[in-house]
Amino acid sequence: MDNPQLSSQVGAKHTVSRRGFLGALTAIAAAAGTAGGWVGRAAATTIKPVARPAAAQMARLLAYYRTRPRWASWLVPELNVNDGWQQWMRTILNSKNLPIAHDNFWRLGTTIAQPHHWAMVIDERRCIGCQACVVACKDENNVPVGVFRTWVDVVETGSMVPDPAGPIVTDAGNFRSEVKRSSMPLICNHCDHPPCVDVCPVKATFKRADGIVMIDYDLCIGCGYCIQACPYNARFFNPIQQTADKCTFCAHRLDRGLLPACVTSCPTHARVFGDRNDPTSEVSVLLATQATTVLKEDLGTDPQVFYIDREQEVYDENSTANTVYPYTANLNSTDYATLSGSTPPPAATGGQG
Amino acid sequence: MPLSPTNYYGSGLEQGYWGLMIVTYPYISGLVAGSFVVATLSQLFGRKRLAPLAPVAAILSFALLLAAPLTIWGDARQPSRVYELITRMHVPWSPMALFLLIWISYVVLMLVELYAVFRADNAARAEWAERPVRAKIAGLLTLGARSRDRRSLRRDERIVRWTAGIGILIAFLFHGYIGFIFGSMKSRALWSSPMMPVIFIVSAIVSGIALVQVAYFGIAKWNGWKIDREIVSELNMWLIGALLFDFYLDMIELLMSGVRAYAPEETYEWFSRLYFHGPLFWTYFLFQLALGVVVPLVALATRRGRASIVNSGVMAVLVLMGVYMMRWNVVAGGQMASKVTNDIVSYPLVWTGYDSVQTVLGVFGVAFLLFLLFAWIFPWKAGFEGTTEPAVTPPAAGPVPTTPATTSPANQPTPVPSTSLMGVLEDGSAPGLLGATRKRDHSGIQ
Ligand code: SF4
Ligand code: SF4
Numbered sequence: 140m141d142n143p144q145l146s147s148q149v150g151a152k153h154t155v156s157r158r159g160f161l162g163a164l165t166a167i168a169a170a171a172g173t174a175g176g177w178v179g180r181a182a183a184t185t186i187k188p189v190a191r192p193a194a195a196q197m198a199r200l201l202a203y204y205r206t207r208p209r210w211a212s213w214l215v216p217e218l219n220v221n222d223g224w225q226q227w228m229r230t231i232l233n234s235k236n237l238p239i240a241h242d243n244f245w246r247l248g249t250t251i252a253q254p255h256h257w258a259m260v261i262d263e264r265r266c267i268g269c270q271a272c273v274v275a276c277k278d279e280n281n282v283p284v285g286v287f288r289t290w291v292d293v294v295e296t297g298s299m300v301p302d303p304a305g306p307i308v309t310d311a312g313n314f315r316s317e318v319k320r321s322s323m324p325l326i327c328n329h330c331d332h333p334p335c336v337d338v339c340p341v342k343a344t345f346k347r348a349d350g351i352v353m354i355d356y357d358l359c360i361g362c363g364y365c366i367q368a369c370p371y372n373a374r375f376f377n378p379i380q381q382t383a384d385k386c387t388f389c390a391h392r393l394d395r396g397l398l399p400a401c402v403t404s405c406p407t408h409a410r411v412f413g414d415r416n417d418p419t420s421e422v423s424v425l426l427a428t429q430a431t432t433v434l435k436e437d438l439g440t441d442p443q444v445f446y447i448d449r450e451q452e453v454y455d456e457n458s459t460a461n462t463v464y465p466y467t468a469n470l471n472s473t474d475y476a477t478l479s480g481s482t483p484p485p486a487a488t489g490g491q492g
Numbered sequence: 493m494p495l496s497p498t499n500y501y502g503s504g505l506e507q508g509y510w511g512l513m514i515v516t517y518p519y520i521s522g523l524v525a526g527s528f529v530v531a532t533l534s535q536l537f538g539r540k541r542l543a544p545l546a547p548v549a550a551i552l553s554f555a556l557l558l559a560a561p562l563t564i565w566g567d568a569r570q571p572s573r574v575y576e577l578i579t580r581m582h583v584p585w586s587p588m589a590l591f592l593l594i595w596i597s598y599v600v601l602m603l604v605e606l607y608a609v610f611r612a613d614n615a616a617r618a619e620w621a622e623r624p625v626r627a628k629i630a631g632l633l634t635l636g637a638r639s640r641d642r643r644s645l646r647r648d649e650r651i652v653r654w655t656a657g658i659g660i661l662i663a664f665l666f667h668g669y670i671g672f673i674f675g676s677m678k679s680r681a682l683w684s685s686p687m688m689p690v691i692f693i694v695s696a697i698v699s700g701i702a703l704v705q706v707a708y709f710g711i712a713k714w715n716g717w718k719i720d721r722e723i724v725s726e727l728n729m730w731l732i733g734a735l736l737f738d739f740y741l742d743m744i745e746l747l748m749s750g751v752r753a754y755a756p757e758e759t760y761e762w763f764s765r766l767y768f769h770g771p772l773f774w775t776y777f778l779f780q781l782a783l784g785v786v787v788p789l790v791a792l793a794t795r796r797g798r799a800s801i802v803n804s805g806v807m808a809v810l811v812l813m814g815v816y817m818m819r820w821n822v823v824a825g826g827q828m829a830s831k832v833t834n835d836i837v838s839y840p841l842v843w844t845g846y847d848s849v850q851t852v853l854g855v856f857g858v859a860f861l862l863f864l865l866f867a868w869i870f871p872w873k874a875g876f877e878g879t880t881e882p883a884v885t886p887p888a889a890g891p892v893p894t895t896p897a898t899t900s901p902a903n904q905p906t907p908v909p910s911t912s913l914m915g916v917l918e919d920g921s922a923p924g925l926l927g928a929t930r931k932r933d934h935s936g937i938q
Contacts, residue, residue, distance in 0.1 A: 166864070169857030175844075176566070176854030242585040290505060292833070325832065334678065340589035341576040360576055361569025363509045364588050370679035372506050372832040381569040438678055 232353050232387070234394045239345040242337050247348050255349040256415040257388055258443040259402070260425045261324050265409035268293035268322030272401035272410060279389060279400035286375045288386040289326040289401055295319070323449070324410065326401070327352065327373035327386035328434065328442030335365035335374060344383065350415075350443055351390050356382045370435050371442075388412075415443075508827035508839040511847035513567040515823045516855060518670045518692060519816050520560045524598075525663035525693070526700010527553040533730065535656040541726050547609055547872035548711065549704045554602045555866055559859035561595060566851055587673045594666050601659050606870065607633070608651035612640050613871040629869060667696045674822060681758040682749070682766075683826040691741050698734045699815040701727055702808040709805050717876060721799045728798040731811065732789065739785050762829035770836060772825050775817050784814010 233239065240247050247253065268291055276282060276289045297318035299307065305315035329352045336344050336352060343358035344365055354365075359382035366374040366383055377384035389399035397403070402412040413420035418427075422445075425431070431445040531549035533539040565571050582589040615638040618631035637644065668689040674680075675688025705727050712719045749755050749763040767776045788807040797803050824839045842848040 162864075166861065169854075169861050172850065172857040173854035173861075176848070176851035241582060287505065337585045338588065338676075340582050340586040340591070341573070341580040342582045343576075343580075358573070358576060358580065359570060360573045362564070362567070362588060363569075364586070364673070366509055367827075368677050368679050370831060372830075375507075376509060376569060 232355060232390060233347060234391070237348040239347050240336075241339070241342045241345050244332055244336075244346055247346065247350075248331075253348045253416065255417075256443075257329070257350045257393065258413065258415045258422050258426075258445065259326070259388075259399075260411045260422050260429075260431065260445045260447060262409045262411065262425075262447040263321070263323065264448045265407040266291070266322045266324055267407055267409075268320065269406065271404045271406055272324060275400040275404035276386070279392075280387070282384075283377060283379045286378065286384070288384070289324065291322050291324045293320065293322040324401075325371070325373075326444055327369075327388075328371055328440065328444040329386075329388060331441035331443060332439060334368045334370070334440060338364045338368045340364065347390070351388045351393075352385075353387050353390060354383050354385065356380055356384070359383050370438050370440060506830050506832065506835070506837045508824065508837055510567070510823055510827060511842060512849060512852050513563045513847050513855075515816075515819045516852045517560065517563040517567075518667070518823075519699070519819045520556050520563060520855070520859065521667050521670055522692065522696030522699050522815065522819075523703050524553050524556045524560060524700075525667040525696040526698065527556070527704050528659055528663045528700070529697050530700055530704045530727075530730075532656040532660050535652050536660070539726065541722055544720075544876045545704055545708060545723065545727075547870065547874070548707060549700075550602070550606060550609060551866045551870055551872055552703065552707055552863060553700075554606060555862035556859050557595075557598060557602060558862055559855055561591075562855045562858060563852075564591070566855070567847060587669055587676055590669050594662065594669060598659075598662050598666055601655055601662060605652060605655035605659060607635070608648045608655065610870050610872070611635075611637060611648055612645055613874050615640050617871050630871070633869070664693055668693050674826065677826075679831060680826045680829065681756070682762055682829050683822070685745075687741065687745060687748075691738075691745065694734060694738045694741055695815050695818055698731065698738050699812055701731045701734060702811040702815075705731070705804060705808040706812065709801065709808075712876075715873075719801055721801070724801060724804050725795070725798045728792050728804055728807075731808075732792050732798075735785055735789050735811070739789065742781060742785065762825075765836065766825050766828055767821070771828065771839075772821055776821050776825075779817040780814050780821055783810050784817060785811075788814075 237253070238247070270291055270293075273287060273290055276287075280288060282288050295318045297316075299314040300317050301312055302315035303313055305313040307314040307316060329346075329350055331350065333346060333352050336346050339359075340362060341358055341360055343360070344352065344354045346352050356377075361376065361382050363376065363383070366376065369385075374383050374385040376382070389397070389401075392399060398412055399410075402410045411421050411425060413422035415423055415426070417423060425447070426445060429447050431447055432449045433442040433445055436442075527549045530542070531546045531553065534541075534543040534546045565574060568574065577589065577592045581592070583593070584590070611634050614630040614633045618627050618634060618638065621627040621630060631638075671689035671692030674683040674692075675685050677683045705724070708723065708727075709719065711717075747754060749759050750768065752760050752764075755763065766772045788811050791803055791807050792798050828837050828839050830837050844850045
């Protein structure tokens with residue numbers, strides 16, 4: 140170090156060889172990693188928008204749908220391009236052109252005279268857990284496989300008790316069933332103070348003046364913030380269109396005077412839909428005469444889906460031994476792993492479950 | 493059912509939609525804010541011993557700042573619509589919408605700061621650099637202001653001081669708002685906490701100091717410089733201070749979430765299920781707390797420990813790892829806690845493709861390339877002891893001569909010192925601009 144000239148040369152001498160090799164290596168590795176990552180990212184996204192059919196095929200399809208108007212598949216989201224069906228915001232999401240809010244939702248309640256305030260009352264005494272609404276919603280709204288706009292948790296609690304006189308005969312002996320089954324339809328609550336709408340960075344999701352919370356699929360950047368912010372897990376990423384998605388209360392049907400598909404399809408009339416602004420509507424009467432609860436009331440989201448006779452917490456947080464999900468389950472979960480056998484279930488403890 | 497990337501989408505009611513990219517985003521932006529804070533230690537708070545590191549820290553911060561948006565951009569499902577963040581900005585309601593505002597103002601501020609930090613040295617390089625392209629670039633970077641008299645250096649110093657002062661606020665905002673994104677979500681018991689922005693900022697400072705430490709070692713080894721133990725010890729002192737604060741916040745979080753008597757039911761339940769008995773036990777207790785905080789605190793507690801280069805290097809790497817684990821524990825933990833059932837939601841680690849380890853490495857690769865680029869562009873070496881290069885051929889140009897006698901005269905047209913004298917006043921004195929020029933006096937080759 141005393142002789143700066145010498146020291147710099149000595150320093151330079153070993154840096155040259157290392158620089159050449161390591162520099163090239165890191166540069167190539169970094170560039171390859173980057174390129175690979177983005178190629179992978181591109182590969183992961185390019186499958187999302189389903190390719191439009193070729194022009195001739197499109198013309199055939201359109202001719203077909205013109206003669207038989209109905210909701211088309213995801214391949215052809217518009218019935219007739221000239222109808223403006225692809226303009227979601229104007230013709231599907233908000234065909235009555237209602238005022239909308241992205242925040243400050245009190246404005247909708249006080250300063251705008253609205254004709255309707257839609258709400259749903261779910262009577263759990265009537266729900267039999269048949270999942271007809273789930274299927275109807277999937278059919279009506281083309282909800283892709285694996286995600287749900289509405290779902291019904293059906294939960295059995297209790298256990299099969301060994302009993303020599305029991306009616307259930309197995310190789311391991313006879314059993315008597317001591318279970319209680321409860322089912323719980325779940326759906327977007329169309330909260331009057333929806334945190335999901337406030338947090339959207341690009342105002343893609345909004346609340347209509349009649350209370351319906353919706354997403355403009357042409358604006359959503361797919362950040363996932365609203366999905367995280369919804370306390371009810373009502374939102375999901377639509378794996379086809381790669382945007383946030385959720386229940387719309389079938390706004391396209393409401394705007395044409397029809398009830399939501401899940402309500403129409405419910406065989407026991409467990410789902411009641413109507414206008415809270417109309418004191419004679421069935422929901423208003425039910426709300427006035429029945430004890431109702433909403434989900435996670437303490438969060439202050441002011442849900443507009445009300446439950447009559449809601450079961451108390453049926454989940455046992457410490458054990459899955461006595462909980463059964465016959466129809467819907469969260470497949471991405473430890474409980475599912477337990478139930479499906481890939482994780483050994485906790486040891487059975489006789490009648491206690 | 494083991495999950496693979498192929499069945500990761502659309503196979504459950506609840507999913508951890510925010511993957512590794514969102515784990516990495518707060519990490520990178522934390523490094524941005526943290527290394528900026530290290531730069532301000534000398535620029536604003538008068539820690540002159542750290543002055544040589546300030547330009548490196550600023551360059552690091554800028555490179556990471558430019559790479560940071562790649563993470564959220566790569567995470568967005570509709571990346572082509574990113575312009576809506578400007579055209580349809582939902583401020584002030586959506587914390588996420590603040591991103592572009594804060595990011596752009598940070599970039600502008602960094603440009604001003606980098607300009608002022610390097611202007612004088614660039615002006616010198618523009619005159620003396622041997623390679624015309626370097627001289628050209630340096631000349632451009634001065635934007636025509638080439639004077640190196642006392643007054644202009646004072647002015648530079650003033651600009652740097654102002655940008656450092658404003659920048660530290662923006663750095664806190666830049667990182668604090670990310671903490672706020674998590675903290676403001678009342679839907680998730682483990683995120684919803686007013687402590688989040690503070691926890692994030694403090695761990696950002698921790699990771700930034702460690703990063704500058706690691707970068708210093710790397711640069712010194714790369715260039716064959718002697719590592720200045722005083723700088724290392726001083727950085728370690730700051731690291732300890734930040735780590736203590738971090739530890740304090742971690743302990744508060746542990747007490748307020750992990751003790752049944754003190755915590756809300758949902759918070760306690762998920763905290764204990766995930767961190768005490770669940771899948772995050774090791775990443776939380778071992779990697780985040782023990783290896784990331786406690787071990788470095790102990791190892792750097794003694795004066796000898798702080799002066800030891802190996803020890804400091806290992807501890808800095810541990811701290812960097814611990815902070816990454818903290819981001820993982822927050823982002824993964826929050827989403828593993830189911831909102832509507834009693835399950836622990838699976839949170840698979842994806843290796844390739846969208847939102848994967850590979851993409852994360854890619855983002856770090858971009859940051860590293862940017863750092864190399866800026867390190868080539870900016871004359872940041874000026875402040876280091878022992879870096880003075882006498883008037884010989886630059887090492888990169890051809891075979892290195894073993895003795896001065898064999899040096900090709902063609903490569904050194906004039907005996908004018910090259911990078912060694914950059915920043916020295918035209919009248920021959922060194923004004924100590926940001927400390928960067930002071931050490932040059934001792935090189936004895938003026
Ligand atoms: S239930 Fe969730 S998605 Fe629906 S309005 Fe409320 S917060 Fe938004
Ligand atoms: S996912 Fe779409 S709708 Fe939801 S917050 Fe992000 S941009 Fe808005």
